[in-house]
Amino acid sequence: MTQLVNEGNAMRADAQRNRARILAAADEVFAAKGAAASTEEVAAKAGVAIGTVFRHFPTKNDLLTALMKELVRELAAEVESLVRQGDPATSLFTFFAHLVERASSRKTVVDLLGVDIRVSEQLQLLREAVGILLDQAQAAGVVRSNVLLDEVMALLAATSQGALHSGWDADLRERTLAIIFTGLRSAQL
Amino acid sequence: MTQLVNEGNAMRADAQRNRARILAAADEVFAAKGAAASTEEVAAKAGVAIGTVFRHFPTKNDLLTALMKELVRELAAEVESLVRQGDPATSLFTFFAHLVERASSRKTVVDLLGVDIRVSEQLQLLREAVGILLDQAQAAGVVRSNVLLDEVMALLAATSQGALHSGWDADLRERTLAIIFTGLRSAQL
Amino acid sequence: MTQLVNEGNAMRADAQRNRARILAAADEVFAAKGAAASTEEVAAKAGVAIGTVFRHFPTKNDLLTALMKELVRELAAEVESLVRQGDPATSLFTFFAHLVERASSRKTVVDLLGVDIRVSEQLQLLREAVGILLDQAQAAGVVRSNVLLDEVMALLAATSQGALHSGWDADLRERTLAIIFTGLRSAQL
Amino acid sequence: MTQLVNEGNAMRADAQRNRARILAAADEVFAAKGAAASTEEVAAKAGVAIGTVFRHFPTKNDLLTALMKELVRELAAEVESLVRQGDPATSLFTFFAHLVERASSRKTVVDLLGVDIRVSEQLQLLREAVGILLDQAQAAGVVRSNVLLDEVMALLAATSQGALHSGWDADLRERTLAIIFTGLRSAQL
DNA sequence: GATGAATGAGTGTTCATTCAT
């Protein structure tokens, strides 16, 4: 039985609390300033000493990766819920829009896709989840059948990055996604 | 009248040559390693001393900005030539594809959008140029008339970033752009 | 009556066991990596928590010192046994050779002389023991009578350190000691 | 033509001065506190910023190695002068005594022989020099002919380390070396 | 008494920027 959520088996209460605090602080800090922000700042925002951060995440990269895992986990959970209770015809678009909206204010979401972190492994999970949404949408006939998961993931990444780096507002986001969704839906010209 | 960022007006011959060399080196270095690469490395590749780099570009950011300007200028020139001699119906798509292809191998193209550089100003030029291509395409009836320049620019930026950070290969690039182009062309569902 | 450095008098059974484990682990770890190895590593090898190490030895230095005491005690015991049952004419040389051989594989033996530990006090015991061997050897006429204990101790320390730091093999060790032993035996020129 | 002394070909005057200052400071600091002393302290004593130290010696190890080279060079020079103008029968002993005397106050001399620095290469030079002294002494009949260079080097290292770590005073040094010299001179018992 | 999480000063190293040569 694979567990998606597990990272604190047998940990003292205070340690768990600190781990959570650090992750939260890291999320905020890296979301605002990107992965280049200093670990020291994360510690400060979490209200712990620098050593504590490194005890929980021996490397800055480990911290970044943990953040990433957490994010992927949340996203996967969201997909799962959409699969279970959402409208198969629109779930893909709903999720797509939501992710991009989220990315527009969180540098983390985006930075993590780049750099030297071996994301692949983590992203695999998300990829599979999105694959289900795509299947559903294609089964419902609202997405062309020759669209591959690769392109959907690529568009997802691209728009997430675009939304962040270029600071799209809600309106622009909507209009831009509309074009992409149209591209996914309609018959090739 | 001294200017912080000289650009070619009234400059000793060797200074001009150095400026050009530095820009070329910076392009290479930053393209390969991203904006995080050290100025020292740029100087080395340019074959000048570090002081010379800082004399021409008082700040690393100034160097990055200059690179950006140069890039925009090239792109604008390309657009202009397309406007003059290209097929109005396909020029937008041609340019779009070309930019993204270029971005996929040049970290610069993309990173520059990220830093703290106020791109807006520089991008204005490019924006106007692309505006012309869009007008042409809409006039030719191959792009829906309710598509705004904003969305086109957003898609341009997003795919450039996506192409680089996620390392799209030629095939994925083509398939992804096909979806976007379809979205631009067809009638909204 | 609480004592800073407990040594076995009135101690819970498990505490005694832990103390012994820690000393054994420390011996191994420091022998292999020198005194610069981390206390944490010692704790790990001993299978106890870091706090336990510091409860038994309030300072890293205290741990090092205890190790030293232990070593001196063992050596003194060895000397005692030689005094009781060995050949008075060769015991000094036997002990000398054995100590150096041992030093060549145990960084501890040597490093401990380096730190800031005031060895003198601990070494007194060993010194007295070696003094007996020297007396015996001089009585047997195999060591010049004007050789003082000071020099013997100095040579002992020097060769121990040399053997370790320079990594003497058995052959080199033997040949080098042969020279020293000759120096101790023969008449001054 | 091999050059023993070369390290500053084409260097700005101030850079040379600083390099020398740093080496001098490093010698003092490491001599007093051992190789574990901080680079920062070296910088402070040299009166330069920390960056300057690292510009000249990109790694702490590089600094240590440079110190070592310098030391070996001096020693080799001393040997060379002894070979040229000294009494072949006593030069080896003179040099031996001098090195140990020096070591007794300089942790550097000794620390450098240990740790992870690849000394071998550097020591080769010194080894060869001492080899000449040994040959001379054996030719003069004052050192047994079956004494090998290996043992002499081993004794040299051992006594240097001993002299330092155990803090021999002049008298003890003399008496201890007397025993070793006797061992080298007389016929094996 | 044992545990192991938290602390925080300290270390080696990098790099944008300044300035004497």
Added chain:
DNA sequence: GATGAATGAACACTCATTCAT
């Protein structure tokens, strides 16, 4: 103008030591 040495703040990471659990 060009050179390249000097500066020093910043950073990731380590480790002896303390203390709440």
